[in-house]
Amino acid sequence: MSVSVNTPCGEIIGLQCEGYQEFRGIPYAEQPIGVARFKAPEPLLPFDEPFKAERFGDSAPQDKIPLFGINHTSEDCLYLNIWTPASDDKKRPVMVWIHGGGYLTGSGSQLIYNGRSLAMSGDVVVISINYRLGALGFLYLNDLISADHGISANNGLLDQIEALRWVRNNIASFGGDPGDITLFGESAGAMSIATLLACPTAQGLFQRAILQSGGADQVLTRDEATQMARKFLEVTDIDPAHPEKLWQLSPDQIVKAQRQLAKMSFDRGIYNQEVRQTGMTLLPVVEGNILPQTPLSAIKNGDAKHIPLMVGCTRDEWNLFIKMPGAEGLFSQDNVNDIEKLDLIKQMEQSLPGMGERAANLYEKLVQQNKQNGTLADVYSAFESDRMFRIPSLRMAEAQSDHTDSVYMFQFNWDKGGFGACHASDIPFVFGCTEHPAGQFLCGTHEAAAKLSTHVQNCWIAFARSSDPSTDGVGKWQAFDRENPVVMCFDEVCELKTDPFSDSADLWEGVL
Incomplete structure (x- = not known):
């Protein structure tokens, strides 16, 4: 109809x-x-x-x-x-x-x-x-x-x-x-x-x-973006003085050429400390x-x-990228059993020059405290989860909370899917599709998933209606600020916790 x-x-x-x-x-x-x-x-x-x-x-x-x-x-x-x-x-x-x-x-x-x-x-x-x-x-x-x-x-x-x-x-x-x-x-x-x-x-x-x-x-920056563009023109054999071929490339040729840019790197740190970024290199300028x-x-x-802002992440973001079937890199299925701590330190050093060993020791300690039989892959996942998502989310919430009392932080701790509380595991809860195949792939089949989805949707809807995500299901959701860094943690039980970032945040002071 x-x-x-x-x-x-x-x-x-x-x-x-x-x-x-x-x-x-x-x-x-x-x-x-x-x-x-x-x-x-x-x-x-x-x-x-x-x-x-x-x-x-x-x-x-x-x-x-x-x-x-x-x-x-x-x-x-x-x-x-x-x-x-x-x-x-x-x-x-x-x-x-x-x-x-x-x-x-x-x-x-x-x-x-x-x-x-x-x-x-x-x-x-x-x-x-x-x-x-x-x-x-x-x-x-x-x-x-x-x-x-x-x-x-x-x-x-x-x-x-x-x-x-x-x-x-x-x-x-x-x-x-x-x-x-x-x-x-x-x-x-x-x-x-x-x-x-x-x-x-x-x-x-x-x-x-x-x-x-x-x-x-x-x-x-403009310089970084120009470097990426120059590489793209080189790969496609285009003279910038005579760029007419840019409009003749097929979409497939463009997609193929941009893959080469993912191998390049730039510095995304805002302080003197370098934080090297690869993979995502076609970004806003x-x-x-x-x-x-x-x-x-x-x-x-x-x-x-x-x-007003709601800002958050999942607890184990990077699990998706190292555990996804077909994943490449140091922790691919072909390599994972042969990895030693020195390999891990070298990998972290590439992302955080001068701090690889310190980071490896810290995250190894945290994983041992929080997870039985934790692996070096778990250590690397915790590090990358913080570097790419959790700490940047925290920095944004801190910055906004200096100007308004309408900032609310959240973290998804639900880990009953195949990859734990991984990147994108929050999406099925937000859209109410935990029972669909894609939702089950990320969130698992636990019967409590549908109930959590209801809580999450109600919070998102409440915020869209009133700029306050508090609901009867999760109770009063206090605003986040530097003095009271409370975070709503979504799991079988939803509860406000104080500063779940505290164990690792000090490493990133002056870095991210």
Whole structure:
């Protein structure tokens, strides 16, 4: 059964389901194809005819990951999806999801991000968006190629901003309140939200934010970004003085070329201490009017003090990356039984120069205290979990709490899935899909998972409604600050704990 909605951009026809309405694959901007490649998104022109929003739009070009279930990709990818209880005059809170995937992979239409449960449980409107990824979204060519070509920086970020503008202008037609927008996202989605907090052009487009497993320090300087772009041009055999071939490369050629950039490194530490970063090298760039300073600096300066935040992570983030089938590196299935502590120290030294041995000793001690039969892989996972996610989340919460008393920290300790409390294990609880195959892959099959999902959803919905995540299920959730660093820990029993980061945080003082 279909449902028709009249919006400022034209008539949109979606799906009438039992208890909710679903609109799939609505374009929010003119598609960035042909000469528009590497340019900022253009606002969507009104539809000449009714638009059928009955199938998801293509995802951005990317490497295929079987677990993600993404089949169709193309540069024609700027789409969003809406789940609403009803397209009526009721002004419901709106929750906009920004997907993760390291700025290289992912889509708003992944099954694990289905917004039906949240929309029905909370009487809210849920939206998920696509945006340009990889080189198409974040390759910084501006200091190498003439401005005559009309290229733009931070196009993936600009896509997100354009999607929020579309939401502001059209969501009232779907029963949502354009003045009551909560962003929520995980991994690169959360990093995107942190970056949007520092974007002047994003001001006023959202009122609060939930950041799951993403810090405010994942950005590049112009010099670093130019180094990445120069490597991309070298790999594709393009002369920056004659860059016409950039518009002739196929999406597959672009994705293949950007893999070479993942082998490069840059320094993401904000102090004198180096913290080397590899893998995620196509990131938002600090430049110009779009992103004039790093997100963490903007937060420290109070530029986002009017935005209530929920910030958190999972306890064992890095387990996903070393235990996933097909994982490569030091702790791959082929190597894991032969690893010695000296190998671990060398690995940590690459990420944290000059501190590898100190870090190895500290995390080995912590693992031995907290886990029977802990392995060197567990030690490395604890280190990387802190380096990439837990400490950056803490730093963002600390910085924001200096300006407002509306900061709430959380940590997912649920570890009954195959990889423990790993990266992305929070997502099924947020979207109410713990009983689906993808949810069970991350969270296991324990009967208490559904109950925890209800608690989590209620907290997210409460925050979207009132900027306070307290609920009857978890009780009063006290705000986080430096003097009272309380964190809501989600597990079979949900409880506030004081400073679960304290055992390792001292290592990162003056580093992250």
